[in-house]
Amino acid sequence: MSDVKQSEQQLHELMRKMTAYRQAIGLMNWDARTGAPKKGINQRSEALGYLSTEVFKLTTSNEMGEHLEAVLSDEGRAQVSEITRKSAEELKKEYDRFKKVPEEEYREYNILKSKSEAQWEQAKSEADFETFRPNLEKLVEFKRKFVNYWGYEGHPYNTLLDDYEPGVTVDILDDVFGKVREGLIPLVKGVKESENKPKTGFLFEHFPKEKQRAFSLEILKKMNYDFQAGRLDETVHPFAIGLNTNDVRVTTKYDEKDFRTAVFGTIHEGGHALYEQNISTDLEGTVLSDGTSMGIHESQSLFYENFVGRNYAFWENNYDLLKSYSNGQFDNVSIDAFYKAINEAKPSLIRIEADEMTYALHIILRYEIEKGLITGDIQVKDLPAIWNDKMQEFLGVTPPHDGVGVLQDVHWSFGAFGYFPSYALGYIYAAQLKKSLDRDLPDFDNLLREGELSPIKDWMTKHVHQHGSLKKPVEILKDTTGEGINPDHLLSYLTDKYKELYKF
Amino acid sequence: MSDVKQSEQQLHELMRKMTAYRQAIGLMNWDARTGAPKKGINQRSEALGYLSTEVFKLTTSNEMGEHLEAVLSDEGRAQVSEITRKSAEELKKEYDRFKKVPEEEYREYNILKSKSEAQWEQAKSEADFETFRPNLEKLVEFKRKFVNYWGYEGHPYNTLLDDYEPGVTVDILDDVFGKVREGLIPLVKGVKESENKPKTGFLFEHFPKEKQRAFSLEILKKMNYDFQAGRLDETVHPFAIGLNTNDVRVTTKYDEKDFRTAVFGTIHEGGHALYEQNISTDLEGTVLSDGTSMGIHESQSLFYENFVGRNYAFWENNYDLLKSYSNGQFDNVSIDAFYKAINEAKPSLIRIEADEMTYALHIILRYEIEKGLITGDIQVKDLPAIWNDKMQEFLGVTPPHDGVGVLQDVHWSFGAFGYFPSYALGYIYAAQLKKSLDRDLPDFDNLLREGELSPIKDWMTKHVHQHGSLKKPVEILKDTTGEGINPDHLLSYLTDKYKELYKF
Structure with missing residues (x-):
């Protein structure tokens, strides 16, 4: 040989x-x-x-x-x-x-990371940024040094982006996120000033955990999640994890006072799981048997959560089923009222609780801050003030304390700078994929109405899942949609949907 | 340094x-x-x-x-x-x-083992010894060769015994098992001829799985099993597994037509788990942080299953609790009748379903066969006939086919020759420990009656658990009971108990 x-x-x-x-x-x-x-x-x-x-x-x-x-x-x-x-x-x-990276520095960095996560958790619960500041400063310093060791082209932040979203650069994001921001401003304003706000009280009535679990299992089955190659469990923070393509597990969280947590959480994680369950077996045992990027992974979860799970036609198929598991709180609620309620949009403080319309703004805010930290244009000590200013500017709300402001996310405490943009890219990709899928399956809504989700999964498997990491994110986009990253599809989806919902 | x-x-x-x-x-x-x-x-x-x-x-x-x-x-x-x-x-x-062992032979042996387990399973389900025979012959041949590589003192089987029960030899077992066999013969006869057989129908009435689980959890708590360092799950074959001393998990099996499977199974595995949860932390991270032998491990599970779980006083404390979880089948059953039913003894075909009185006979039969296989005095091809003859001789029953005869146990299919004796030694050790415990805690039955099991666990921890593998089985016996292996205590326990139960 x-x-x-x-x-x-x-x-x-x-x-x-x-x-x-x-x-x-x-x-x-x-x-x-x-x-x-x-x-x-x-x-x-x-x-x-x-x-x-x-x-x-x-x-x-x-x-x-x-x-x-x-x-x-x-x-x-x-x-x-x-x-x-x-x-x-x-x-x-x-x-x-x-x-x-010199071995000693890498070791120090890892020790710092493991300490920082606990420190962050305490700082967050006490809403005390100052106790976390020294750690965060060191973490940023390490990342800046690492970027120099690793080298970069164009902008130092590009090297960090490349970890999560290969091929994506500051130039691209500045352009794309700029458009998203510009496109969302009138929507936020329109929703805010609208007099057609949905009634939502029935969302918060008691829904027993066991019934939520039973309903979640039904929905996963309908999504064609393979229970012979997976299982559903309960955790504080929901996640999907692929041990291998034949063992992809999903978890969810049950809130008996808000069934949406479990139902949309399960659909979201189910979207991630479908990706990993359907990677080609040709890639088994290689590093390519994995999602190709955080953004493409997120495109799958968000596609199912929003384009499927928050679609009117989906509930035409599933609303009666939901009612049959519930305590009767939806008996006098029309499907229209239900649909409006689960699509409520409003500016809020917390990223992970944000609706699909405002979500990207939370991300763009973090993107701008991270870029500044890596170039040195933003100092860690100024973060709380900068955060609060930007929240006011982007969403018109101001955190009452740092625990629900700059300290809300865990990511920085384990050195994950460059990760956040993937979340917003996931939305953008999902909308692009949806646009292409509509060409191939023009009866999309009808499939949802009939509960026939397998053609949709098969389409995603063909274009996304099976390739694992064999194709880069940009290749998947190009081959499937013929385009690069294009936020227009997300913006027109959101504009159409929310103008209709809120009548503005 | x-x-x-x-x-x-x-x-x-x-x-x-x-x-x-x-x-x-x-x-x-x-x-x-x-x-x-x-x-x-x-x-x-x-x-x-x-x-x-x-x-x-x-x-x-x-x-x-x-x-x-x-x-x-x-x-x-x-x-x-x-x-x-x-x-x-x-x-x-x-x-x-x-x-x-030459590397190549060891590799071949491992491949053979992994194939044999599946082969055995099929042979058992089809009651077809001949399809398993060639594999079993090869396994025996390997073991005989290995014994020669490893060397032995006295009897070649000693080397295999040493794997599971260090310090125990054929000389010791011939003597001990001879006494056990001799002591049990009149008991088997007495029980068989007794006219005082218990009524047992109520044992087999429907008992919902979830209720059995709830009761099992209560019993584990009473045994002082630490749920912060363990959990109870369901499996086809119950087991206990110690990942570390702070993570010792128990599983059980639920049979809705026979609650004893889960309840006594849980108590049995709980006994194993108490051992591993209470090994001294000084031994953490070493090979000594483990049970010292299969026999001592089994002494802990059997002590709890029989000396605690099949004790009258234990049910004085727990019978009402059991009733409260059941479907009412015990409402008209006195505690005396219940006690007699759960202590029913009768010769049977299957080892794992045998009662405490006849169990050791199943083991001695296997011990005699294994010895013969290793010396070459018994040929694999003759096993079915030898098995059936011995079953008749020991227990007065003959298997209708090999699936419930010589093929019933998995052990030989993965090369575990020398393992079986530990099960009987576990009974003998348990009775010896009980004898010593009675001296230190003379109010044993009263503790059970009051549900005060912690002094019992503490005693076992002091004398057995904490030492892990730091003490050999014989040292534990010597230090705790002042004796070597002595079957008299088991025999007098069984004689007293079953003479009284069956009045002979």
Whole structure:
């Protein structure tokens, strides 16, 4: 066998091993959140630490370096399969990221991160930014240094964006987010001034947890979520996790005073899960057997949550079912009134509770702040004031304290700068995909009305799911929609929908 | 630092790593049995394979060999802690076991094992011994070869016994099991001929699963099982698994037509779990943080199942509670009648369904067969006939087919020869411990009557649990009871109890 072919084989063996460790790590994380005994936390963390270290060692081993060099040489590229080549490119990216940072600094950074999350949690609960400030300053400092080690093209923030959304740059986002912001301002104003606000009281009446669970299971089934390759559990923060394509688990949260948490949460996580359940088995055991970016992942969850779950036709099919599980609070509520209530839009303080119309504004605010932190144009100490000013400017609300303001999100406490934009990109992508899907399945609403969701899933599998990370986000967009990132479709969807709902 | 001290430190580091892997492996096994998605089995098996291989590599690494040599040298033993020394002795035993078998043979053996379990399952369900025979012959052949590689003193079967019950030999077992057999014969006869057989119909009336679960939870709480360090789930085959001392999980099985399955199963597994939850934290992260032998482990589960759970006084405390969860089937059943019913004894075909009086006979039968297989005095092809003859001789029953005869147990299919005796030893140990406990807590029955089980658990923790594998089984017996293995206490317990119950 040639050296290249041997390296190809070895690389796959290394990936299978990494996949095995990651599966164990994934299960331990799932278990920790779904009901692992409380007292086991220290021993569990230690075990997780050992396994993560092994993955890190594999990622950065000399062996890995040599095989990557062989496979990614001109000669190598010509000989190996597309899957090997693209896997190697992914692995090389990780390899370089780790190798370029001095080991000691990386270790310090990791210790800082693990301490910061607890610090942040306390600061948030006490609404005390000052206790978190020193940690945040250090985290920003590390990221700025790392960006220099890693290098960047154009704008230093580009390097961070690339972690979550390869191919996306500040130039692109400035343009796209600028358009989104401009397009949303009249909508926020229109909704705010509208006299056609929906009645929502019935949303908050008692809905027993067990009934919510039963309804959630029915909806997942209708979405074609495969229960032979998954399960639904309860957690404080809902999530979906793919241990492998045949084991993709969903969790949800039940609020007996607001059934929307569980129902829309389940649909959202179900969208993520459909992605991972339908990645091609050709990619099994490689680093490509995963969502291609945070944004594309989010496009799947948001597509199901909003374009399916908040669609009138979807409830034509499911409203009676919901009623049958409820305590009777919807008996005198027309489907029109119900539809309006679940699509209520209003400016609010908290990102994760925001509606689909205002959500992107929360993201753009964070994007602007992160860019400034990385260039040094914004100082950590000024964050609370800047945050509050921007909230007023974007949404017309001002947080009463930092706990519901600048401290609300966990992301920065574990160094995740560059992550937020993916959430808004997910909305934009979802609307673009919907536009293309409408061309292929013009009877979309009718499918929803009939509860026939499998053609929709099959379309998403064909264009998105199956490719895993074999295609980059931009390739998926291009191949499916013929366009690059284009916020117009999201804006016209929101404009049409909310002008009609709020009559302005 | 001296070389020995460095090796001591390195050995602990290796053990912590092994502990981490084992924790992940344990969780994956627990997950696979408690509800992991069916389709994930192949990918899960592959991941498990990788992790197990890592543990094997650590166990047999040159690094391990060097540190063991340093620590277990005369100079080493004098310098290291007792925990290090005893850990090293355990590790050395494993190291030698693996190192003495040629790698290729060991690999073949493992492949054979993994195939045999499926083969056995099919053979059992079709009651077709011949389809399993070739595999079983090969497994026996491997074991015989391994015994020669490993070496033995006295009898070749001793080496296999040593895996599960260190210190126990054929000489000891021939004597002990001979006495047990002799003591049980008149009991089996007495029960068989007795006209005082209990009524048991009410045991088999419908008892809803959810109510059984609620009652099981109450009983675990009363046993002082720590739910902050554990949880109760449902599986086809009940088990207890200690991921670490702060995460010891119990499972049970619900049969709505026989509540005893869940209740006594939970108490049994709860006994195992109390052992693992109460191992001293000094042993954390070492190979000693585990039960010291299968027999001592089984003594804990059987002590709780029989000496507590099948005790009259226990039901004085819990019978009303059971009634409150049941469908009313016990309303007209006196506690006396209930007590007699749950202590029904009769010769039967299946080991795992046997009562406490006849159970040991099932084990002695297997012990005699295993000895013969290892010496070569018994041929695999003759097993069905030998099995059936012995069943008639020991218990007076003959299996209608091999599925409920020689094929009933899984153990041989994964090469576990030498394991069965531990089950009977567990009964013997439990009775010996009970005898000593009676001296320290003479009001045992009264504690049960009052539902005050914590002094009992504390006594077991003091004498058994806390020591983990720091003490060998014989040391625990000697230190606690002043005796070696002594079956007299089990025999007099059974004789007294069943003579009274069956009036003979």
